[in-house]
Every structure is written in C-alpha cells, then in structure tokens.
Amino acid sequence: MALVDPQNPIKQQTLKFFTSDEYELAVNQSIQSLLDSLQNPSSDLSAFTSTFLELMQAKPIPLLESIWIFSGLTFHPKISSKDDILDQILAVKDLFQSITACSASCSSSTCIALIAPIIFKLYTVVVDSKRKVVDSKRGKKARREISKFLDVILGYFNVCSDGSNSDEDSALVRPIIDLVSIWVHGEATENRLKQFFPLLGDEIINWVTDESSCVIELLAGAVILESFMLKLCLKISEGISKEEVQNELRTWAVCSITGFHSFYFFDMLIKMLLEPNLTVTSLLSAEDDSFLRKLLYDVVILPDYSFLHIHKVNHLPINHIKNNILARIMVSHEAIELFRKNKDHSKAISYTNAFSGSHLPTLITKLATSELGNHGRTSQPKGSSPMAFLKWMLELEGQGLSFCDGFMSKHREKLVLYSSRSDFGQPSYKGDEGKTDEDLEFFIDNKGNDENEEEKIDDSMNDVFVAAAHAMRSDANGSGKKRKEISVEKKKDGVKFQRQNLVLVDHSGENSSLSEKEDDSESASEVEDPDSDSDE
Structure with missing residues (x-):
C-alpha cells in the first residue's frame, strides 16, 4: 500500500496493511496533502491519483472520501478538454459510471451522496447551455440528454433506497468543504459551497456542511433534493402549457418522494419552501418559480406519507423530528x-x-x-x-x-x-x-x-x-x-x-x-x- 507523505506528496512510503483507525489516518493525511498542493497551481497531482486509487481499493467498503477525491482527480483532465456541451455530458455520464462502480459495496446513503459532484456538473452544463446556445438545436438536444440522464440518476436513487445495504448514519472523516474544494477552486469557503450546491438555500447548506451534525445520510438527502429540483425545473422550462404538465409533474413528484422514502430529503424540501424564494432563479422565470412553489405545496401537504410516521423515523435525533x-x-x-x-x-x-x-x-x-x-x-x-x-x-x-x-x-x-x-x-x-x-x-x-x-x-x-x-x-x-x-x-x-x-x-x-x-x-x-x- 502506498501512502503519500504529507511533507512530500511525490515521495511514497510503503504500508502493507493497517487497521481501521490507521486507514482513516492515511485518508486524512492524503487529503490534507492534496489540499496543500492545490494551493500551488503548478503542482503535479499525478501521484495523488494513484494514491487515492490504492486507498479506495484497500478496503472492501471504501470511505466516501477516497472515492470522491479519486473521481475528482480523474474527471478534471477529461472535462477540461471538452468544449462542446454534448461532449461534456458524455464525460459526466462516464463519471457516473465510474462512481457507481466504485461504490457498489457501499451503503445506500453513501452511494447517493457520491452523486453530488455529478449534479453539480450537470447544473453547470444546463446553465452554460442556456447562456451559450439559447434556442439552438444543439442546446435543446443537450437539455434533452440531461433530462434523460437525470431520469437514470433518480432511478438509481430509487434502487438505492430499496437496497438491502444498511445505513449506520456514519459521519464523514473530513469536512464537506474539503471535499468540495476538489471540485471548486479559487473561491472563498462560503462561495465554494454555494457554487457546489446551487439549488440549496443558505440554511440547508449550513446544516449539511456543519461539522458537528453532518452525517452521510444528511448529505444524501441534499443530493436527492437537488436532483429532484433540477428535474422539475428542466421540465417546467420546456415551455409546455402549465395546465398540461401540472398533473404529470404532481404525480411524478409524489411517486418519487414515496420511492425515496428519505426523511432528510423531505425535511430539506419543506424547509426550502419556508424560504422567501426558491433557489432556481438561474433556471426559471418568476412566473415559473411561482408555479413550481404551488406545485410543491400540493406535493408536500396533500399526501400523508407513511415513511414520515413516527415509528419509521424514531431512529433519528428527536430534535430533527420535532423541527420537521x-x-x-x-x-x-x-x-x-x-x-x-x-x-x-x-x-x-x-x-x-x-x-x-x-x-x-x-x-x-x-x-x-x-x-x-x-x-x-x-x-x-x-x-x-x-x-x-x-x-x-x-x-x-x-x-x-x-x-x-x-x-x-x-x-x-x-x-x-x-x-x-x-x-x-x-x-x-x-x-x-x-x-x-x-x-x-x-x-x-x-x-x-x-x-x-x-x-x-x-x-x-x-x-x-x-x-x-x-x-x-x-x-x-x-x-x-x-x-x-x-x-x-x-x-x-x-x-x-x-x-x-x-x-x-x-x-x-x-x-x-x-x-x-x-x-x-x-x-x-x-x-x-x-x-x-x-x-x-
């Protein structure tokens, strides 16, 4: 096993095996060394790619952090060379295939949480397509491809939610801001978080990234929420009559929430509706924003979701239940x-x-x-x-x-x-x-x-x-x-x-x-x- 020396990331030390504590220490040291190297744009990061690959393969169930960072290190070189929007979408699809393969043995929440960078990149592509190729055939094709891809992602979440892997509400070994820094560079801490979670409000971002409360299940809920909102925004912005699309979206949303049966996802959706404005201004007009809010009111108020009943959530902190x-x-x-x-x-x-x-x-x-x-x-x-x-x-x-x-x-x-x-x-x-x-x-x-x-x-x-x-x-x-x-x-x-x-x-x-x-x-x-x- 190769471990990066924090003082010299290019030089490797040999470590044949280690306990769980030693493994977490190795991951922590390697991440810190990488973060230090990112401060220098001219640093050679190639050694880190092999190191995190080995860290990821060292355990039957790898840590979320090792998969997250390895994926980021391998993805950036591919996406940076893609100028065409459709090529960028293909690169993100490759990233999805890679992450899902690497996390096959992980818990359901970990599998979902690891999709966070994919939603971040998809959102970026959607915004770029609106800005660069408005009304062009290629831009419309790109949005259709993204919508289909989101269907696959949301279907994957549904499968994960029904999976047999147990979630132990485990905490991350590194703060989320450190993981986000692999994907967003050159910004202040607060700006990096807002850029990485563009469809979440400040209150939800603070909750998800709070080191004292953040667990993987909470991050997974945030990822589901962003995917859910992005799918709704894309559908609403297609220009179809609101009367035609309303029932379809309402039924889809209720079925999706039922399938996810995620307390944290639903809790964040509710708290998002308490904010004066939804964080979708970059995707929807003011009129569409109002339509979306009213649609979400129907979706969260009219059904009595059984997965929110007390005997289904009594394993969660009581204060979370009361707040909800x-x-x-x-x-x-x-x-x-x-x-x-x-x-x-x-x-x-x-x-x-x-x-x-x-x-x-x-x-x-x-x-x-x-x-x-x-x-x-x-x-x-x-x-x-x-x-x-x-x-x-x-x-x-x-x-x-x-x-x-x-x-x-x-x-x-x-x-x-x-x-x-x-x-x-x-x-x-x-x-x-x-x-x-x-x-x-x-x-x-x-x-x-x-x-x-x-x-x-x-x-x-x-x-x-x-x-x-x-x-x-x-x-x-x-x-x-x-x-x-x-x-x-x-x-x-x-x-x-x-x-x-x-x-x-x-x-x-x-x-x-x-x-x-x-x-x-x-x-x-x-x-x-x-x-x-x-x-x-």
Whole structure:
C-alpha cells in the first residue's frame, strides 16, 4: 500500500496493511496533502491519483472520501478538454459510471451522496447551455440528454433506497468543504459551497456542511433534493402549457418522494419552501418559480406519507423530528394563507382538511403533552387548522415547553405574526368563492405500512380527502351538488388509485353531508414511480 507523505506528496512510503483507525489516518493525511498542493497551481497531482486509487481499493467498503477525491482527480483532465456541451455530458455520464462502480459495496446513503459532484456538473452544463446556445438545436438536444440522464440518476436513487445495504448514519472523516474544494477552486469557503450546491438555500447548506451534525445520510438527502429540483425545473422550462404538465409533474413528484422514502430529503424540501424564494432563479422565470412553489405545496401537504410516521423515523435525533413537524405546520399555514390571499379558497380548505386528517395533529399533541406532563393535558388547540396548532405551541412555550429548540426561536417572529390573526381558527373556504382546480388528484401513500394498527390509514382518511375534493369542485349553477372521482387503494411499491364514485351534497354552503358508493365494476388504474424501472 502506498501512502503519500504529507511533507512530500511525490515521495511514497510503503504500508502493507493497517487497521481501521490507521486507514482513516492515511485518508486524512492524503487529503490534507492534496489540499496543500492545490494551493500551488503548478503542482503535479499525478501521484495523488494513484494514491487515492490504492486507498479506495484497500478496503472492501471504501470511505466516501477516497472515492470522491479519486473521481475528482480523474474527471478534471477529461472535462477540461471538452468544449462542446454534448461532449461534456458524455464525460459526466462516464463519471457516473465510474462512481457507481466504485461504490457498489457501499451503503445506500453513501452511494447517493457520491452523486453530488455529478449534479453539480450537470447544473453547470444546463446553465452554460442556456447562456451559450439559447434556442439552438444543439442546446435543446443537450437539455434533452440531461433530462434523460437525470431520469437514470433518480432511478438509481430509487434502487438505492430499496437496497438491502444498511445505513449506520456514519459521519464523514473530513469536512464537506474539503471535499468540495476538489471540485471548486479559487473561491472563498462560503462561495465554494454555494457554487457546489446551487439549488440549496443558505440554511440547508449550513446544516449539511456543519461539522458537528453532518452525517452521510444528511448529505444524501441534499443530493436527492437537488436532483429532484433540477428535474422539475428542466421540465417546467420546456415551455409546455402549465395546465398540461401540472398533473404529470404532481404525480411524478409524489411517486418519487414515496420511492425515496428519505426523511432528510423531505425535511430539506419543506424547509426550502419556508424560504422567501426558491433557489432556481438561474433556471426559471418568476412566473415559473411561482408555479413550481404551488406545485410543491400540493406535493408536500396533500399526501400523508407513511415513511414520515413516527415509528419509521424514531431512529433519528428527536430534535430533527420535532423541527420537521414544526416546519410542516408552518408550510401548511403559509400555503393556506397564500391561496386565501389569492381568493382561491377552495385550495386553501383542501390544505386545511389534508392537515387535519393527517397523522400530524395527533403526533404533535402526543409529543407536546408528553413533555409537559399533566400540565399539558389541560390545554388543547382551539381548532384543527395549522394556525391553531402553531398558536397552541406558542402558548405552551410560554409554559416552559421547549418544543423545537433553536428552530422555534429562529422562526418565533414569524410565528407571532401568524398568531396575530384573529381568524386563525376559522374556515378559509366559502362555497361561492374561489377558482377550482378541476385536475387536482389526492394521494395517500401506503408504502411500507405494517401491522401496526395505530399507523394504518383507515376510512377516516378517505373522508378527509373526499372533503378536500368537495372543496376543490365548485358548482357552476350554485346548486351546491358536486361530484368527484378520487382514487385510494393500498399498494406495496407505489401509489395506487382505485376509482370510486363520491357524491357530495352541500346543503348550506358551509357544511356538507357525505355519501359514498363504491363501484366495484370500475377497473383500478395504477400509477407507478416513473423512475423505478428506468434503464436509460
């Protein structure tokens, strides 16, 4: 085994074998020596290529860092000689093949996290194609190739997520900024991180790169999020009618989230929606940005994803779970208020109903009262809307409950502003107002349900989405009768829809009675994860 001497990276020392601690030390020393050499542009890095190849091959399961750096050292010479965009895409595809081959024995999270440099380079190619070859046939072909390649990558993530390799939430042996420095040179630390993670906001970047909290699973979630957002942005920017693409993207996004079943990916997506602006300005117009945000609201609020239920995430730090719960309530509230402001009360009530019928209210109540003990049981939310729960949590904080530590205090000013509304517990829908969304589908994710009766989705959940469907269909003649077909059925490996005839009668414009008649003669239609079988 050859180890680079930190004092002389060209001279090699022989090391026949070493323990795990010695291996990590060898990787650390080699990385530091490489970083030192990168300060001198004229340094010969050829010795490092062979060194990291040997480090990568020295263990049956190599460290993420050794694969990451070896790939960077071998990729840069290839890409630097490519001026044509299509040739650059081919080089990135070669990089993908190399990384996936090198990481075959690694954990699922490691396999996904290692794709970070590929997404960085793909994003760079997309931006360059817009700037250099706008409206040219070659530029359009490049974007099509990138979109197909992203399908392959997202399909790979889906396979990794279903893999048998166990994740031990292992930490990196080097800070992420050191690994990023292999790909981004000549920038200040903060700029390097923003350049490498162009589709992540500052808060998420700080979380992912925090040395005290970063684990490989967290980095993997960030990589999935960037890939997911890049795919959506490419599709939206194709110029297709929003009405035509909306249902397709919404279904694809829900199926993808179900397939990934990654807590950290979903958590980052939620927190991204709490930011004033999505970090997609280089890819989308302001109008498309607004469309994307509304689409993502549907995707994260309407389904009740089973992989987020407490028994599926109880291995994670409890503070991460609590922060996610608070963020989801805030996003639901902000989405409701956005559509109320835009006079789309039907969409607002559909979000309210989806929230109140999900597992969140029960979970919030259990977590809060368990921490407060008997004192917490005397207080309950004054309503079932997201704002009612946010106001209740603020009141409990005044009693000494520190529900979400720093996250609560960070958003306290915003929460206080929310709770200042006098109508926080009131319905946000009026039967004769608002514009309907005829094409909206309602999704229930049953992937991974087990025999735990408390976590099963039952008939009451169907009623929630039926009520939401009621709100989304306004009657043109004002009679109050509305009909909506929705589909709900358990399926192990995806989201399956079964057609049902649901008749909703609104007698007063505010309250409704529900009757349901199942039609067994209707055949079930099925929507699979579009990436799960991708072999492009």
